[in-house]
Amino acid sequence: MPIARLPDLADPALAPRLVIKVGSALLVGPQGVRRAWLTQLVAEIAEARARGQDVIVVSSGAIALGAATLGLEKGGRGSLADAQAAAAVGQIALSGLWAELLAGHGLTAAQMLLTLEDLEDRRRYLNVTATLTRLLDAGAVPVINENDSVATQEIRFGDNDRLAARVAQAAQASAVVLLSDIDGLYDRHPRLPDARMIPVVQGVTAQIHAMASTESNSGLGSGGMVSKLQAAEIAELAGIGLVIGNGQHERPLARIFGEGIGTLFVPRARSGGRRAGARKAWLGGRLRLKGGLVVDAGAAAALARGSSLLAKGVTAVEGVFSRGDPVAILDPEGRVLAHGLSEYGATECAAIVGLHSSEQEAVLGYAPRSAVVHRDQLVLKS
Known part of the structure; x- marks a missing residue:
């Protein structure tokens, strides 16, 4: 109780x-x-x-x-x-x-x-x-x-x-x-x-x-x-x-x-x-993040439904971070929607912003990962 x-x-x-x-x-x-x-x-x-x-x-x-x-x-x-x-x-x-x-x-x-x-x-x-x-x-x-x-x-x-x-x-x-x-x-x-x-x-x-x-x-x-x-x-x-x-x-x-x-x-x-x-409570309670990923309205709605963050929904990359670093996920108005562990470094994220998964291999030079931030490594802030 x-x-x-x-x-x-x-x-x-x-x-x-x-x-x-x-x-x-x-x-x-x-x-x-x-x-x-x-x-x-x-x-x-x-x-x-x-x-x-x-x-x-x-x-x-x-x-x-x-x-x-x-x-x-x-x-x-x-x-x-x-x-x-x-x-x-x-x-x-x-x-x-x-x-x-x-x-x-x-x-x-x-x-x-x-x-x-x-x-x-x-x-x-x-x-x-x-x-x-x-x-x-x-x-x-x-x-x-x-x-x-x-x-x-x-x-x-x-x-x-x-x-x-x-x-x-x-x-x-x-x-x-x-x-x-x-x-x-x-x-x-x-x-x-x-x-x-x-x-x-x-x-x-x-x-x-x-x-x-x-x-x-x-x-x-x-x-x-x-x-x-x-x-x-x-x-x-x-x-x-x-x-x-x-x-x-x-x-x-x-x-x-x-x-x-x-x-x-x-x-x-x-x-x-x-x-x-x-693990998600620890991640969501972090006070220091290495960077941020700005997403469009469609991606914000998908996150609220429990989805992972895909490159297609990312509109901008902020800060310098490496794969596995904690980042903020922000809506188009700059409000923090979630904290997550990025599957890519900042440079890679910037290279695949807005791209469908079928387009990413040509840019990255290797098969893309399933998500930029997987839902298992992501916690919503509200």
Whole structure:
């Protein structure tokens, strides 16, 4: 039975494995670490474990902690070098804090620092899955953060909302709980007097995206509502529920689960009524693609029916990529329809744009493959 309401997340039968993301502003205040608040949250994590639920923590805060220690301006985000240095110092304090507080409940913390490439590369992604599975089987609580000391602007998540969703995919979690500085998703900017919080969202649509704000109320975090909706989309591909809830209160999980205050994103049924397979969920959740294939309206309609992408329907090729690289498939207006693994490099794709299969051998010099992107290597984005 799928998760349908917030109290379901406290039921180990419906939600046996949770990923809980904690934002920077919740962990670090003007006076430093909010230890009393974190102690309450760790007690709630221990209660979830006692109920029989696995818990994975995705914890921000390393840059903020390190910046305070080093005396860096702008919370350590004034430059990439500042952020990397702050993370290197702050991560020690952050992991030590989690280990200490979890140990107070007889729980073992396990630190994992991940980069974007750890979850974008298929082999490394499977290694992450294996490590998380073994840690959970051994009774540990994985505490995960982006490895900001080596991440660059070009190759990084940039926010832990999407990292949490990708970790949930890798760990085959039941749900992601994003603890933030807001109660949930509002139908307009929450500062407006007639703003209304939406308790349940059935899939992330264009209408839902229109409600998002890029602002983060605290100024400490790197994400906003946009990144949270992107995280919900990533989770949805794997059939994973996602919750946005306010972490500023004492015992925030009790407020979200017990009182039902927050927004629950329930994945929509996909083609055939089933969630995407593990490989397709990984592919659809990728944040970095090597290029793009623009298709005509006929090909877009065929993709929606479950067909492969043929060269005949491709109108343009973008970027530089090789065979097997991930690419975006875009409609004539530039909207992303799907992610897929290309059967050809960019140069070959450009050479056979718009050609029927019977015409391609003369151009390529060899018998063409059955598709530019086969349906087994393709996942629709909506």
